[in-house]
Amino acid sequence: MRHKLCTAAVCIGMLLALALPAWAAEYGKANITPQTTMNELRENPSIVGSGLYTYSREQDCTLKQAYWGTQELEKFSNQWTAQDAAEGLNQLIRNYNAGIQITYPLYTAEEIAQDTSRDVVELYYFPAQGETKNRKYALVLGGNALITSAEIREGISTAWQMNQMGYTTFVLRYRIGIRAGGNAPMEDVARAVQYITAHAEQFDVQPEQYAVIGYSSGGQITGLFGTDAVGYRNYGLPKPGALLLGYPVNTFRELKPGYRILLDPGVLAQRYYDMNVSDYITPDYPPTFFWCGKNDLTLMLMDWYAQIPQLQKAMEKNGVPYVSHVYDNAPHSISTGRGTDAEGWLNEAVAFWEEQTK
Template identity: 70%
Template sequence: MKKRFRAVLLSLGLLFLLAQPAFAAELGEPNITPQTKMEEIRSNPSIVGAGIYTYSLDQDRALDRLYWDAQPLSRLSNHWTAQDAADGLNYLIRTYNAGQQVTFPLYTAEEIAQDTSRDGVELYYMPTENAQPNQKYVLVIGGNAIVVSAEIREGISTAWNLHEMGYPVFVLRYRIGIKATNNAPLEDVARAVQYITEHAEQFGVRAQDYAILSYSSGGQISGLFGTDAVGYKNYGLPKPGAMLLGYPVNTFLEFEPLYNVLLDTGVCQQRYYKMTLSDYITPDYPPTYHWCGKNDLTLMSMCWWAQGPVLEKALVRNGVAHIYHVYDNAPHAVGAGKGTDAEGWLTEAAAFWEEQVG
């Protein structure tokens, strides 16, 4: 009887060992560096299995893929953010390999059937190493330039920095380009907060006191979400504990007609790109940390003085608790700002947020 039992155990053990290579082949290695080619990253079994989007809208076409697949991560990202992006992607791979879900679609199949532009709107979740219940979370929203999105460059790279500071982080992939009609990006921000709020216990986070950290045009969209007039109250959601805005767009100014023609032809109703954020600031606006650089060529092309400086005046005028920095050397799309005058802003912003929510 004992011999038979041992034989069964040996057989099971042999089957287990034989199964290991097949199982291991389904998982990718967390070995991404800034020099790793995008084709290798995109074919990593864990990146594929986790459902992490590694393109940008302008690169997600057949001919463009041939070019971008041959480029290193540092090219898709940039030299300021590439190492953090690599570290963030590696952590997401390890998280997926440990059996945790990383990607969370925000719209149901029925909702996508009603509006196909909702397909691909999702959250990438970066949990803490030793998750504790009731943690404060950060929702990170990258910028876009109609056809360029920054889920990796600004999203995952920033999420990694915040993860290292001990926060659970969500990165939002929202609708841009021709999909950004009818206030879709604003709807996506609201849906992200709604989803996290409804699943707060599952994620081990608290529904209140969260921070929204966003960049560039993502700052304008999320900034509007923080307002009384068109933001969180209209969706029945908790008020953000703080808005942390890196080189945010305050107004699209001369770009409004172009956006209207491209996105909402013939539509006269109010749209997010027609709204100047500073016009919607009230005394009840969430505490705000915002900054920009004097050598930000993107904001210069949009009239630099109409952006951060005007937003700052509105915050002062309404008595909103805030911090504002203007750096001499902080170009656009630098994310955490490493290697620029803005380096360290995330630490200061997190301390500001903590002070505001207690």
């Protein structure tokens, strides 16, 4: 009898061993580090299964994909954001392995058929961990440079830190480049908030008093979303509890004609890239926390004094509650600011958000 039991145990063990590769093929390990190559990251079954878009530097360019695929996450992201991005990717993997849906397309098949540019618009879900039910949520918009987006570098790195503070966070992949004609990015932000609001019970979040976190050009879109002119009111949405902006663009200034020619040739109607955020700030504008660095070369090239200083003046003129920082060492595209003077900004910004929404 004992022999039969042992034989059965061995057989069961062999069957389990044989079954393991099939199970392993469905789920990946949460073992992403800043030294993980992008090809290795993209071969992780859980990242593949999650639907996360990881080609933010290459877009549809095959040659760039071949190059960036061999590069480490630290180079693909950057030295300041790679660790938080890796932690966020590992959390995404754990969430996916636990059966949590990560990716939510924001437009229906019918809407995409009407405008195929909508096909790229997605929302990535990072639920709060632990006993943090029914709390306010944050929506993150990374920056973009027409052909480069920042879902990993700025979106996931921020979502990770927000999760550590107990907040459910959503990262928005919105339309950029030639897909961003009309006021497409504004429509995408509005659709994201509409979707979260409609599914607040499912996501276990409060539908009001949310924060929108925007970086660089995503900061310009976020800033405009807070305005009466083209923002949340125009879509019948609740007012954001706060806008939290990292190195935001206030105006594209000399770049505006180029945007017009590239995105909306022959169109005379006003577009979001034509607008200076500071020109549309009113007394009921959402409380805002914003910052940049003195060594931010991108904002310097775009006329630094037309950026943060103009936002400060508009906030003061209209009596909008705000906090503004100009750090000595805080380059562009550093997201959570690890290893710079801006490190810890997100904690301060969240405290500001909470104070304004008591």
